Amino acid sequence: MKTIEIEINDLDENARGVGRTDEGKIAFIENAKLGEVVLAKVLKEKKSFIEAIKMETISQSPFLIDNSFKESNLCGAYELYDIDYDKQVEFKKNMIINHIKRIANVDINNIDFEKAKNIYGYRNKVELKLSPEGKLSYFSRNSNQNIEIEKCIMLSDEINKVIDDLRLLIEKYHIPGYDSSSDRGVIKNIIIRSTSLGETMLIIVFKDDFDFTGFYNDIENSKIVDSFYVSKNITRRNFKIKDLVHIYGTKKIKEKLGNQIFFISPKAFMQVNREVSYKIYQDAKKLISSIKPDIILDMYSGISTTSIILSDIAKKIISVEINEDAVNDAKENAKINNANNIEWINKPAEIAVEDINTHSNNMLALFDPPRKGLEENIIDKMALLDINNIVYISCNSSTLARDIKRFNNYGYKLKYIKGYDQFVNTVHVETVCLLSRDRVKNKYFRGSVQ
Numbered sequence: 001m002k003t004i005e006i007e008i009n010d011l012d013e014n015a016r017g018v019g020r021t022d023e024g025k026i027a028f029i030e031n032a033k034l035g036e037v038v039l040a041k042v043l044k045e046k047k048s049f050i051e052a053i054k055m056e057t058i059s060q061s062p063f064l065i066d067n068s069f070k071e072s073n074l075c076g077a078y079e080l081y082d083i084d085y086d087k088q089v090e091f092k093k094n095m096i097i098n099h100i101k102r103i104a105n106v107d108i109n110n111i112d113f114e115k116a117k118n119i120y121g122y123r124n125k126v127e128l129k130l131s132p133e134g135k136l137s138y139f140s141r142n143s144n145q146n147i148e149i150e151k152c153i154m155l156s157d158e159i160n161k162v163i164d165d166l167r168l169l170i171e172k173y174h175i176p177g178y179d180s181s182s183d184r185g186v187i188k189n190i191i192i193r194s195t196s197l198g199e200t201m202l203i204i205v206f207k208d209d210f211d212f213t214g215f216y217n218d219i220e221n222s223k224i225v226d227s228f229y230v231s232k233n234i235t236r237r238n239f240k241i242k243d244l245v246h247i248y249g250t251k252k253i254k255e256k257l258g259n260q261i262f263f264i265s266p267k268a269f270m271q272v273n274r275e276v277s278y279k280i281y282q283d284a285k286k287l288i289s290s291i292k293p294d295i296i297l298d299m300y301s302g303i304s305t306t307s308i309i310l311s312d313i314a315k316k317i318i319s320v321e322i323n324e325d326a327v328n329d330a331k332e333n334a335k336i337n338n339a340n341n342i343e344w345i346n347k348p349a350e351i352a353v354e355d356i357n358t359h360s361n362n363m364l365a366l367f368d369p370p371r372k373g374l375e376e377n378i379i380d381k382m383a384l385l386d387i388n389n390i391v392y393i394s395c396n397s398s399t400l401a402r403d404i405k406r407f408n409n410y411g412y413k414l415k416y417i418k419g420y421d422q423f424v425n426t427v428h429v430e431t432v433c434l435l436s437r438d439r440v441k442n443k444y445f446r447g448s449v450q
């Protein structure tokens, strides 16, 4: 067995420690913290890199803060929870800069970065499991096992309160969790959401039947949540929500951003950190206002939060979203907020984009895709439609950088970029950027447009 001693001076996107060996190879170390010196067992060695796993700490990270959270006070992978906050920010800023330099090939030295005001208690959604013994837990990818939790310091107070109440009821009725190795058990998954208005939603995914009458009645009578749904999923090792059954309370929960109200149904997406996402929306609005587009193509629009927030600065908004429930929420939300200039396309963005033939001298596209970023045909179509301004909100700076490079090939230049600490205490980061090109009387344009 080969071991190495190494100082961790960076982390990669999967939160592995990164350092350089004496021979100059780059080393990726599982379970290592930013700043510590570790002794690690080599698992794989190639010409230019090494993969290893930490065996012991030789010297502690100088960035450790003195907090006393135990694993049972965390509900998932918060890889930076014990690292000094300013160091977290520096790490994330550098991650964005490095991705843009290395992958997009754009030379930038510094970027704006928005820190979070609340570094704990910021998350409005959690997905928990129930261990086969009936204990609330999360599934750790690192150790491949259920880690029991008491509460989670990152979650809103409302969600932690639901966790406490639910724990007592699960104990009272002796409800077992799901054991994926034997494919036995009752509760597979527990999803709890909250909003800044204090509303809460609970979704329980069952594997099997059980006499739920008392359990449901207790949840309802003690009003532990405002909205309660269940779902049954009997397929082996599949934890997804299938058909939902509404048990009691409101069907949707309400969030407020500025003076606008948004209803959220159980399957619809909402950003997990309200405070930081609201700042992102406001900044994006400022950026877009300065361009004064007449039409905004809002791709990956969820419940149309951005379309609604932007509706007063454009003549028309086209909102594209794959999830039908989210589009239905969006339509209701547009009505309540008097946003009457939005059209919806309920299709995958990569398909919807092919049907878009609207042409205007001043159309802007706003993207907010999931981690895998944009399909290439979407980028091709932007150039073809003569859309010269792109605002891209990204939760993964490496796919963002890849897409910036693809946009560069069509003449778009990176004009502005800013990072946001949306996922505090994790290695993830949100980025907003503006890509523009001078209006080319369109050399890429091959067809006719209306």
Ligand code: SAH
Binding pocket: 269, 270, 271, 299, 300, 301, 302, 303, 304, 305, 306, 320, 321, 322, 323, 326, 347, 348, 349, 350, 368, 369, 370
């Ligand atoms: N802009 C919204 C949602 C962003 S999250 C907000 O700020 O709240 C990304 C959204 O993309 C989710 O709503 C998800 O359902 C949707 N989505 C995922 N894949 C998609 C695809 N291929 N085409 C269109 N929408 C997609």
